[in-house]
Amino acid sequence: MHGKKDDFVKQEIYSAMTMMNFCNRIENEIVIHQKQENIHEYRVNMKMAMYLCRQFFRTKNADSKKLIKDISKYVEPVRPGRRDTRNIKAKSFIGFVYRVSA
Numbered sequence: 001m002h003g004k005k006d007d008f009v010k011q012e013i014y015s016a017m018t019m020m021n022f023c024n025r026i027e028n029e030i031v032i033h034q035k036q037e038n039i040h041e042y043r044v045n046m047k048m049a050m051y052l053c054r055q056f057f058r059t060k061n062a063d064s065k066k067l068i069k070d071i072s073k074y075v076e077p078v079r080p081g082r083r084d085t086r087n088i089k090a091k092s093f094i095g096f097v098y099r100v101s102a
Contacts, residue, residue, distance in 0.1 A: 023053045030072045040077035048074035 027044045034041050049071045056062045 019050070019053065019057075023050050026053060026068065026071065030068055032072065032075055038077075040079055042075040043078055044071060045074040045076045 023046070027046070027049055030044055032042050032044070052067060052070050052074075056064075056067045
C-alpha cells in the first residue's frame, strides 16, 4: 500500500481488483490450440498476462488484438499430480515512516 489515508488505500485496492478482473476477462477470450503430440494441456501464464495488461493501459493508442495475440504467446503446461507444494508466505505491511517529516 502506498497511501496513508483510508480513501487512498481503498482506491488502490479497487484499482488492483479492477485490473485483475480485466485481465481475467481478456484471458477468457484467448483460445489455446492443444496439439495432439503434446503430453499436457496448456493455459495462459497469468503473471505475464497481468504484466501485458498493465502495459496495455500505460501505452497510448494500444491495440486490443495485439494484446490478445501477445498474451496467447505465453502459455504454461498444466501438470496434474505435482508433489512439490508452493511455499507461500504472507507479506507483512511495511509502513512509510520515512515520509514523515522530522
